[in-house]
Amino acid sequence: MEHDILVDGYNVIKNNLMFQAMGTKNMAEARQLLIRQLKNRYHHSVQRVTVVFDGNGKKEQISHEDHIRIIFSRAGETADSVIARLAKEARLAGRTVMMYSNDQEVRAAVIEHGGGIKTTGDLTRHLNTAPADMVQRSLHRQEMRRIYGIDPSRKWVDEVEEAPYLYGKKKKKKSRYHK
Numbered sequence: 001m002e003h004d005i006l007v008d009g010y011n012v013i014k015n016n017l018m019f020q021a022m023g024t025k026n027m028a029e030a031r032q033l034l035i036r037q038l039k040n041r042y043h044h045s046v047q048r049v050t051v052v053f054d055g056n057g058k059k060e061q062i063s064h065e066d067h068i069r070i071i072f073s074r075a076g077e078t079a080d081s082v083i084a085r086l087a088k089e090a091r092l093a094g095r096t097v098m099m100y101s102n103d104q105e106v107r108a109a110v111i112e113h114g115g116g117i118k119t120t121g122d123l124t125r126h127l128n129t130a131p132a133d134m135v136q137r138s139l140h141r142q143e144m145r146r147i148y149g150i151d152p153s154r155k156w157v158d159e160v161e162e163a164p165y166l167y168g169k170k171k172k173k174k175s176r177y178h179k
Contacts, residue, residue: 010054
């Protein structure tokens with residue numbers, strides 16, 4: 001079954017510190033940061049990712065950046081109503097929906113149409129989490145260091161041990177240029 005991810009854009013920006021700091025200075029940059037992070041996280045995903053913002057145009061504006069669909073609602077229509085409509089359309093098409101928002105009204109509408117809901121905090125944690133294979137490799141390396149007693153903070157290059165000399169005599173170094 002295909003899977004749609006719906007993101008309430010301004011709700012994510014307003015509820016998470018990472019985006020709030022940028023949003024107070026420039027809302028366009030905060031939107032771009034959110035879209036860039038969504039692109040980075042879902043660039044190999046087969047899931048349909050749509051981020052919806054409140055707009056003020058005469059009609060709904062839809063654009064795509066790579067595989068992320070960006071929708072600005074038309075004047076007089078909220079992003080919440082667009083998300084509810086998209087959840088309904090996805091369900092009728094046989095796709096599952098996961099929606100990220102803290103807004104109780106849109107959450108209730110998505111649940112009514114059979115979709116799943118998560119908070120904006122869940123989304124930002126998901127965006128900042130390392131990919132599963134990278135986590136697995138890191139855990140494996142840590143376990144191997146523990147098993148073999150390797151301390152990564154120790155600088156092995158700086159510690160040169162002299163080889164024990166036979167019978168207490170030092171061997172002369174031979175020059176590689178002199179035969």
